[in-house]
Amino acid sequence: MLIDLSGKTALVTGSSGGIGLAAAKGLARAGARVVVNGRDTERVETAIRAVLDAVPGSAVSGVAADLADAAGCDRLLQAVPQTDILVNNLGIFGPKPFFEIDDATWERFFQVNVMSGVRLSRAYLPKMMEAGWGRVVFISSESGLNIPADMIHYGFTKTALLSLSRGLAKLASGTGVTVNSVLPGPTMSEGVKDMLKDMAAEKGVSIEEAGEMFVKSERPSSVLGRPATVEEVANMIVYACSKEASATSGGALRVDGGVVDSIVP
Structure with a gap:
């Protein structure tokens, strides 16, 4: 399969490292104009150089904005008012005993892992639907199905992304826009x-x-x-963003190494 995203703009949140950066490289390799994002200007610039090193001559830019609140999302939207592809990759994680998770931590995980994607999808999705083509991908996790006892607050947010992506896929039905979740396992x-x-x-x-x-x-x-390697997860993300994935919408695409013990995707 030859994935060609020439002429498309792809925004990947939280892409100064990890799965996000690997996805940015993969999308650039497919010909997309890529926008990387992170909280820190220096890390964003380093990510831009990493994409250019991996894909010489690619069209890549970056926006430093902390998407943990509405103000940060607004800064990103002002810098990138429109995109063809949105990869809601930003996320935080970390084990913590349930009885020690205070309200502030619950709120922080919800704002970063869920509301960043809500805000950006709310802004970009209508323009994609109007244009008749678009791709939105949420990076969920096998932990959204297989809730870890030591990271209940994290698993909760990843389950929420599955609901969000499925609902938005239905909302965008028939418009040429697809919405999916990708579920990595340990990566x-x-x-x-x-x-x-x-x-x-x-x-x-x-x-x-x-x-x-x-x-x-x-x-x-x-x-x-x-x-898994970050590249193995990025391969699924790039597919979900491709023109070839036109019949894949509302899906929960697992790259979990088979952790979720189910024969149903």
Whole structure:
């Protein structure tokens, strides 16, 4: 399959690293004009250089804006008033015992993981529908289906994204715009690598070996038996953004390595 997104603009939130940056590179490789986003100007500029290093000659720009509140989303919308593709990738995670999660933490996770996508979709989706073509992708997680007991606040937000994307897909029915969720499982992003450092040091193993140990102990249903790479997840995101995915809408596209023990996608 040859994915060609020439002439399309793709905005990827939270793309200064991890899955977001890998998706930005993949979309640039497919010919899209890519806009990367992060909170910090320096990290955004570094991400732009990373995309250009991976895809020389690509059209890539960036916007530094913290999408954790409405003001940050407004700054991004002023800089990028229209896009053909929106990848709502921004998200935070971290284990914490349920009884120690205060209201402020619940609110922070909801604002970052859910409301950033709500605000941007509310702004961009009508223009896509009017144009007769568009792609919106929410980065959910297998944790939205397989809620981890040590990250209930995180799993809750990822479940919310599944509802949001399904509802928006129905809203955009017949317009040429598709809306989908992509559900990664454990993935070797920078954040996950940081989380695995202590385990690797304690066991005297590499980060990669610690990742396999984590999957086998904490996600024993995994068919893959290891964390995915960010590139493997990005491949699914690029497909969901493609013209070839025109009949894929309202879907929950799993890149979870088989962690969710179900024969139904």
